[in-house]
Amino acid sequence: MDRSHAQALNRDSLGVCLRLEAEDLEEPEDLPRALTAALDELALAPADVDLLLDLGPIGPEQQWTGATVRLFLNALPQITEWRSLTLSASSFPLDLSAVEADSVAPLPRAEWTVWRALHERADRLECRRQIDVDAEVPQAAEAG
Numbered sequence: 001m002d003r004s005h006a007q008a009l010n011r012d013s014l015g016v017c018l019r020l021e022a023e024d025l026e027e028p029e030d031l032p033r034a035l036t037a038a039l040d041e042l043a044l045a046p047a048d049v050d051l052l053l054d055l056g057p058i059g060p061e062q063q064w065t066g067a068t069v070r071l072f073l074n075a076l077p078q079i080t081e082w083r084s085l086t087l088s089a090s091s092f093p094l095d096l097s098a099v100e101a102d103s104v105a106p107l108p109r110a111e112w113t114v115w116r117a118l119h120e121r122a123d124r125l126e127c128r129r130q131i132d133v134d135a136e137v138p139q140a141a142e143a144g
Contacts, residue, residue, distance in 0.1 A: 066117020
């Protein structure tokens, strides 16, 4: 971290958002060491950090499942101490050529499938009692 980043952190005291992308999550056993190193470099505690797990664009052929995402969540150190923890993904198609103009059509929602799997098997999360996995599951969003 360069000096200007450190000065901004010290001046503003707003904390940071630490974004982990899919390639950062390839080895869940490395997460504790990597996150601890990042916190040390930033001289921040987890309570000052919004942690974003960004799976990026995913589709039905992707490796992301509720089980694989659960591995990453269970590998996170101090999971209840982060200021916030956000899981992000999207499965919007690259183009809509498969959908006829002026029509309504269901599209597969791979990220919705992952969310449902996490929610339905929340009992397998080691942090189960410490994070909100009981959020209301919107019924209207069930497409594809």
